[in-house]
Amino acid sequence: MTGFPRRRHQQGSPRTESGENGGLIVSSVTATKRPGGARAPGAAPATRPRGPDLGAWFLVLPALLPILVLSVGPLLYGIALAFTDAQSGRTQATRWTGTLNFQDLLHDTLFWESFRIGVVWAVGVTVPQFLLALGLALLLDQDLRLRRLARALAIIPWAMPEVVVGIMWRLVYNPDAGVLNETLRNLGLGQGHDWLSGLATALPAVIVVGVWAGMPQTTVALLAGLQNTPRELHEAAALDGAGAWRRFRAVTWPALRPVALAVTALNLIWNFNSFALVYVLTNGGPGGRTRLPMLFAYEEAFRYGQFGYAAAMGCVMVAAVSVLIALSLVRRLKGDQDR
Amino acid sequence: MSALRTSGPARAGQYLALLAYLAFLALPFLWLVSTAFKPAPELASLHPTWIPKDPTLDNFRQAFDEQPLPRAAANSLLAAASAALVAVGIATPLAHVTARHRGRLSGAATGWVVISQAFPFVLVIIPLFLVLKNLHLINSVAGLVLVYVVWSLPFALWMLMGYARAVPAELEEAAAVDGAGRIRTLVSVTAPLLAPGVVATALFAFVTAWNEFFFALVLLKSPEKQTLPVVLTHFLGAEGVADLGPLAAAAFLATLPSLVVFGVLQKRIAGGALAGAVKS
Numbered sequence: 001m002t003g004f005p006r007r008r009h010q011q012g013s014p015r016t017e018s019g020e021n022g023g024l025i026v027s028s029v030t031a032t033k034r035p036g037g038a039r040a041p042g043a044a045p046a047t048r049p050r051g052p053d054l055g056a057w058f059l060v061l062p063a064l065l066p067i068l069v070l071s072v073g074p075l076l077y078g079i080a081l082a083f084t085d086a087q088s089g090r091t092q093a094t095r096w097t098g099t100l101n102f103q104d105l106l107h108d109t110l111f112w113e114s115f116r117i118g119v120v121w122a123v124g125v126t127v128p129q130f131l132l133a134l135g136l137a138l139l140l141d142q143d144l145r146l147r148r149l150a151r152a153l154a155i156i157p158w159a160m161p162e163v164v165v166g167i168m169w170r171l172v173y174n175p176d177a178g179v180l181n182e183t184l185r186n187l188g189l190g191q192g193h194d195w196l197s198g199l200a201t202a203l204p205a206v207i208v209v210g211v212w213a214g215m216p217q218t219t220v221a222l223l224a225g226l227q228n229t230p231r232e233l234h235e236a237a238a239l240d241g242a243g244a245w246r247r248f249r250a251v252t253w254p255a256l257r258p259v260a261l262a263v264t265a266l267n268l269i270w271n272f273n274s275f276a277l278v279y280v281l282t283n284g285g286p287g288g289r290t291r292l293p294m295l296f297a298y299e300e301a302f303r304y305g306q307f308g309y310a311a312a313m314g315c316v317m318v319a320a321v322s323v324l325i326a327l328s329l330v331r332r333l334k335g336d337q338d339r
Numbered sequence: 340m341s342a343l344r345t346s347g348p349a350r351a352g353q354y355l356a357l358l359a360y361l362a363f364l365a366l367p368f369l370w371l372v373s374t375a376f377k378p379a380p381e382l383a384s385l386h387p388t389w390i391p392k393d394p395t396l397d398n399f400r401q402a403f404d405e406q407p408l409p410r411a412a413a414n415s416l417l418a419a420a421s422a423a424l425v426a427v428g429i430a431t432p433l434a435h436v437t438a439r440h441r442g443r444l445s446g447a448a449t450g451w452v453v454i455s456q457a458f459p460f461v462l463v464i465i466p467l468f469l470v471l472k473n474l475h476l477i478n479s480v481a482g483l484v485l486v487y488v489v490w491s492l493p494f495a496l497w498m499l500m501g502y503a504r505a506v507p508a509e510l511e512e513a514a515a516v517d518g519a520g521r522i523r524t525l526v527s528v529t530a531p532l533l534a535p536g537v538v539a540t541a542l543f544a545f546v547t548a549w550n551e552f553f554f555a556l557v558l559l560k561s562p563e564k565q566t567l568p569v570v571l572t573h574f575l576g577a578e579g580v581a582d583l584g585p586l587a588a589a590a591f592l593a594t595l596p597s598l599v600v601f602g603v604l605q606k607r608i609a610g611g612a613l614a615g616a617v618k619s
Contacts, residue, residue, distance in 0.1 A: 055521055056440060059432035063492065066429065067451065070489040074466035075458060081465060132360075139357050150357055152605060153365050159601035160368075161550035163568040164590040167575075168371040177387050177583055179370045185386075212367065244349075266456065273459040276552040280572060297461040302557055307465050314462030321457045 082312040088305030101312035111313060113288065114296040115320075120203065121292055122272040125210035130264055132211065133218035138248075140219070141226045158216035166280025169209045170196065196282050202289045206281050213277060214270075218263055225259030226252065261331065269321050293317055374587035375399070382583050398584035399592070402574070405585055408592070410563060411570040418480050418555075418566060419548035422487030426495045427541040429488075434499035435529060439508065448500070452493040460553050463490075468557060478560045486554045491544040498543065502536025542604050546597050567593045 082101055086094045105111055136154065140147055157165065172180050173195040181192025195205040233251045242250065275294040278284065284291035284299075293313065301310035369389070374382070376394040381387065402408060437445040467486055468477070476482030506529055514524045552568040559565045562573075571593055574586040 056436045059436050060444070062429040063433035063496070066489055067492065070467070070470075070485060071455060071463075071492070072451070074463060074470060077466035077470075078462040086469075135356065136360050139353055139360070142353060144353060144357060146354070146357060146361075150361055152602075153361055155601055155605060156368055156598070157364060159546065159597045160594050161552065161568050161571075161597065163550075163552050163571050164371075164594050167571065167586055167590045168367050170575075171374050171583060171587060172367050172370055174583065176385060177374075177382055179366075179387065179389070182387050212363070215364070269457055275460065276568075279552075279556075280575070294459060294461060297459070298553075298557075301461060301465055307469070310461060311465050314459050314465070317459045318457060318462060321459075325453075325457060 078311050079315060081308050082315045084308045086307040086311070088302075088307060090305075094308075097308070101309050102316075104309065105312050105316060110288070111293075111296060114291045114293050115316070117203065117289070117291060118272055118293040118317075121207060121210065121274075121278075121290075122268050124203075124207040125214065125271045126264060126267045128207075129211045129214050129218055129267060130260070133215050133222055134260075136215070136219045137222035137226055138252075140223055154219055155216050157213050158220075160213075162213065162276035163280050165209065165213050166277050169212075170281060173205060197286050199286055199289055202282055202286055206278055206290050209277060209281060210271060210274070214267060218267060221259055221263045222256065225256045228259075229255035265325060268324055272321060272324075273317065371587050371591055374583055375591045377584060379584060398588035401582075402585035402589040402592075405582075406570050406573055406589065407562065408567070408570065408589060411565055411567045412593075414480055414559075414564060415549055415566040415568075418483050418487060419545045421484045422491060422548045423541045423544040425484070425488045426491045426544050427499070427537055430492055430495045430499050430540075431503075431533065431537055434496055434503040435506075435525075435533070437500055438503035438506070445500075448496060452497050455493045464554060464557050471558070477558060478564055480559075480564060483555060483558050483566070486558065487548045487551065490551075490554065491547055494547070495540050495544050498540045499533075499536065502533060502540070505536075506532045539604060542600050546600050546604075549597055 083096060083098060084094045085097045085100075140151055140154070144150075160168075172178050175181055175192060175194040175197075178192075180195070184190060184192050193201055195201045229252050234247055237247045237251055273294055274292065275298065278290050278292050279295060279298075282290045284295045294317075297310045297313040297317075300306045300313065373389055373391060375398055376396075377387075377391040378393050378395045378397060381391060381393065433448065437448045464486075467489075471477050471482045471485070474482070476485065510528050510532070511524050514528045515521075519527070550568065551566075552572075555566045555569045556572075559569060562570070571586075571589055574582065574589060576582075
């Protein structure tokens with residue numbers, strides 16, 4: 001892929017204006033796929049040692065210490081807590097309880113219901129989000145007139161705090177003063193619903209917000225991937241009489257696949273672990289219909305003070321996510337072999 | 340390019356689709372703005388309109404009366420700015436080193452970035468909560484900054500590694516040949532080339548911390564310590580019955596800084612996010 005000249009956007013597009021740095025990053029992405037980067041073969045760095053020397057360690061230390069002390073350490077501590085009866089505000093010493101928390105969790109139907117909702121939510125958000133973002137990215141990659149405005153607007157949901165996104169959609173969904181019901185009433189489509197409080201509508205309504213909130217990131221990543229696709233192949237395929245769909249299948253999709261897989265895997269993980277949106281929209285209600293695993297674990301830990309039990313929930317969530325990553329990696333490796 | 344000419348009807352369809360996307364993405368936000376400027380009678384009306392008939396600033400006044408918004412904004416600013424500065428300050432040298440010495444360190448850094456994405460916040464926050472409690476940093480902005488630094492490090496590192504790789508090693512080698520010492524090379528050759536990327540990363544880290552909710556909710560208990568997103572949820576009330584006008588007004592104000600920073604970053608976001616997305 002590095003062999004193709006980079007496709008540059010026409011004048012006035014944000015990409016060309018982004019200056020050397022934006023361009024540099026892009027080229028570095030493709031360059032790093034070859035060992036040794038873009039460097040000419042003869043210019044091997046003879047002056048620099050291969051591994052980090054003392055000076056390099058001095059540069060690394062300021063980041064390494066907090067990572068070890070405040071990230072790696074707490075993660076291990078958190079996993080260890082899952083095997084204890086740690087509780088908030090207890091005077092007795094915390095004891096090891098082995099796998100007791102996990103045995104309890106196994107029979108905790110509320111948790112598994114929440115887990116199931118989490119999976120429905122994660123898939124329900126990620127898949128439409130990907131399809132919509134792909135469509136938008138394909139449109140923004142075209143030579144359309146409104147493209148620049150569209151790109152600027154498409155980023156808005158990304159910039160908003162999740163709490164504000166939740167508040168905003170509560171205003172949209174509001175049964176009386178909300179614009180959704182007002183529009184439905186004007187169109188003669190009934191008297192409208194109380195979307196976020198209805199047992200049947202709450203989860204779908206919340207999923208729509210999730211799709212909305214995560215679309216910009218996905219679109220931007222896919223758009224970047226699209227701009228990596230070889231334009232020449234596109235034109236050659238068009239000259240050979242391939243229609244738009246065949247061009248997409250034969251030229252665009254193979255080039256986009258790695259980005260698409262990476263973005264989808266990340267979105268699934270992030271969505272499965274999401275918290276703030278639903279906390280603000282429904283706080284898990286009505287009747288637990290939108291209680292994502294993170295909301296469940298949060299309540300368990302910080303409302304009921306069951307740190308050990310909540311940590312065990314976190315471990316189960318990590319395990320689920322790890323399986324997901326492993327699957328996507330296997331698929332990706334297989335895809336590489338096919339080529 | 341000539342081979343890819345799109346036919347008239349297809350083009351019209353494309354514009355139609357683009358308009359539909361823009362409506363979906365922009366209309367909810369416009370509704371928020373509209374609600375923020377509506378007077379109380381219009382908010383209670385059963386037939387709300389897109390454009391307020393009688394726009395008012397009352398909602399903003401009321402929002403400031405109900406909740407300590409300036410203090411919350413100050414807390415948010417302090418937490419987000421400190422976290423962004425510290426995160427970028429410690430991540431930049433690491434990114435530089437990993438870009439120059441590929442191999443185990445670079446692999447470990449990338450591995451940690453990926454793994455840290457997979458862990459649900461709850462598994463991170465419980466141990467951190469206990470650690471911070473022992474350090475008496477619960478309910479303090481300093482404790483929150485510590486958490487934000489660790490939390491924003493993976494993405495900052497990821498972005499910065501992309502920028503650091505783009506700095507040609509040849510330039511540093513040339514400076515070394517010319518007799519510049521290691522520090523001299525870093526300061527006068529590497530740093531200026533990295534600076535735009537560092538600024539973009541810092542701004543990005545700032546916005547993510549400014550917008551963050553979960554950690555702030557868990558760590559900050561007293562109202563005068565809380566950040567803007569946490570204070571915003573107080574408008575929702577216990578039963579979820581909300582005074583819509585002030586709620587919308589405060590939410591709108593809380594979004595403005597992020598929108599401004601994203602506007603500045605807009606052109607770079609494509610680049611930085613792209614570097615991360617393609618390499619993952």
